[in-house]
Amino acid sequence: MGKRHEQLHLGAFIYYSGHHHAGWRHPDSGVEGMFDVKFYRRLAQTAERGKFDMLFFADLLYATNVGQAVAGMLEPLTLLSALSAATEKIGLTATVSTTYNEPYNVARKFSSLDHISGGRAGWNIVTSQLDLEAHNYGRPKHPEHSLRYEMAKEFVDVVTRLWDSWEDGALVLDREAGQFADEAKVKPVDYNGEWYSTKGPLNVPRSPQGYPVLIQAGSSEPGQEFAASIGEVVFTAQQSLEAAKAFYESVNSRLGDYGRKRGSLKIMPGLSPVLGATEEEAKLRYQQLQELIPEAHITAFLSAFLGVDLTKYSLNDQLPEIPDPVEASNGMKSRVQLVMDMARNEKLTMLELGRRMLGARGHLQFVGTPVQLADLIQLWFEEYGCDGFNIMAPVLPGGLDDFVDQVVPILQERGLFREDYTGDTLREHLGLERPSEGHFRAGRSVVQERA
Numbered sequence: 001m002g003k004r005h006e007q008l009h010l011g012a013f014i015y016y017s018g019h020h021h022a023g024w025r026h027p028d029s030g031v032e033g034m035f036d037v038k039f040y041r042r043l044a045q046t047a048e049r050g051k052f053d054m055l056f057f058a059d060l061l062y063a064t065n066v067g068q069a070v071a072g073m074l075e076p077l078t079l080l081s082a083l084s085a086a087t088e089k090i091g092l093t094a095t096v097s098t099t100y101n102e103p104y105n106v107a108r109k110f111s112s113l114d115h116i117s118g119g120r121a122g123w124n125i126v127t128s129q130l131d132l133e134a135h136n137y138g139r140p141k142h143p144e145h146s147l148r149y150e151m152a153k154e155f156v157d158v159v160t161r162l163w164d165s166w167e168d169g170a171l172v173l174d175r176e177a178g179q180f181a182d183e184a185k186v187k188p189v190d191y192n193g194e195w196y197s198t199k200g201p202l203n204v205p206r207s208p209q210g211y212p213v214l215i216q217a218g219s220s221e222p223g224q225e226f227a228a229s230i231g232e233v234v235f236t237a238q239q240s241l242e243a244a245k246a247f248y249e250s251v252n253s254r255l256g257d258y259g260r261k262r263g264s265l266k267i268m269p270g271l272s273p274v275l276g277a278t279e280e281e282a283k284l285r286y287q288q289l290q291e292l293i294p295e296a297h298i299t300a301f302l303s304a305f306l307g308v309d310l311t312k313y314s315l316n317d318q319l320p321e322i323p324d325p326v327e328a329s330n331g332m333k334s335r336v337q338l339v340m341d342m343a344r345n346e347k348l349t350m351l352e353l354g355r356r357m358l359g360a361r362g363h364l365q366f367v368g369t370p371v372q373l374a375d376l377i378q379l380w381f382e383e384y385g386c387d388g389f390n391i392m393a394p395v396l397p398g399g400l401d402d403f404v405d406q407v408v409p410i411l412q413e414r415g416l417f418r419e420d421y422t423g424d425t426l427r428e429h430l431g432l433e434r435p436s437e438g439h440f441r442a443g444r445s446v447v448q449e450r451a
């Protein structure tokens, strides 16, 4: 066992047929299976063979540019329901947006998934990113960043009230007496808030985990505050151990304000591994992938991401002086900041910057051997840069096979990762408490009392 008493956590982040922007074009990609459940069944079973804590599916609410780039994805909760029948232990987590849903729908769907999977569900709470998404929901514009977080806070509050509307043990199922449930334990929520209202109760009893695990994936100031208030897992993109440690400390140091203990939240940055038997082999693989990215995509991507027209500049130059793109962004503010830091600190040309971003979308890119990767994972974990990683294979399914077959055994040998599951629910894998009713509301009242 290393320097920490607990073991690290691993998520298998599944995105298209691989995370790399051009990974779908690689001869090894399973792109033909992207809309076929068999492809995902195989990935889920591989991750479970590797004893991963969870599978994670991102979600975007639009399809664009379909002529040139990979696009479209199966609706993740539908997919996870199917995968729950093909697996036994692994956690099943997915993004659902608070901006384009109603709390009652979301509470019901995640509670159902938690029942169906025997307590393995987790919700990645995001506020979505683009006007393109707003247009699919009859809205002219995507709401403003801080407003979205305000709405998300209320949204999650309402969802947890709905999950609490059935107390544990409310089901009686007494055939003789004709009593289905104990009415005293099933209460309406009668919620009338600023943006949402619902009467309740939910039409699904409290689920095996009490609440499905709450995951938060924003890293801006309001994102971190939101994570500290309700997040049990935090997904993030970090480029260096130094930045990861600062982020780890920044989020953890806020927990006390919400009456929460350290350890009640697990921070898992993304990690994109390109592996080879030797460093040279790994570098060659990475280079082959990078060369599949068309240069025109780089200009288009950077222009859209930074909100400026870069078509008149040469890709061989560094970024020109531009108005503060973080201020201007209404999408992923922390990621725009990360790109700007990367460009300026490392003096990258736009070609290098674009390739880096389209390779792993700002997450940590690793190129090397399995032992070198295990060393990196161990270092970040032991230095409190994270509690584990979300593994983002650049090309699927092979990238996940390689990690499970070549890296997991080294982590296990070093005592850093479980040899087998010791629990049945996602909360048990993550070492998280099963929340009692009013869990996070109790935390908030602590803050109010102090204020």
Ligand SMILES: Cc1cc2nc3c(=O)[nH]c(=O)nc-3n(C[C@H](O)[C@H](O)[C@H](O)COP(=O)(O)O)c2cc1C
Residues within 6 Å of the ligand: 057, 058, 059, 060, 095, 124, 125, 126, 127, 128, 129, 217, 218, 219, 220, 221, 222, 223, 224, 235, 236, 237, 270, 331, 332, 333, 334, 335, 390
């Ligand atoms: C691992 C990870 C997964 C994410 N998945 C999604 C997703 O599926 N859909 C989405 O709209 N945003 C997703 N995001 C983006 C976040 O919701 C958020 O916009 C982003 O991290 C920037 O946060 P900020 O606006 O607080 O800076 C993800 C972020 C991370 C780190």
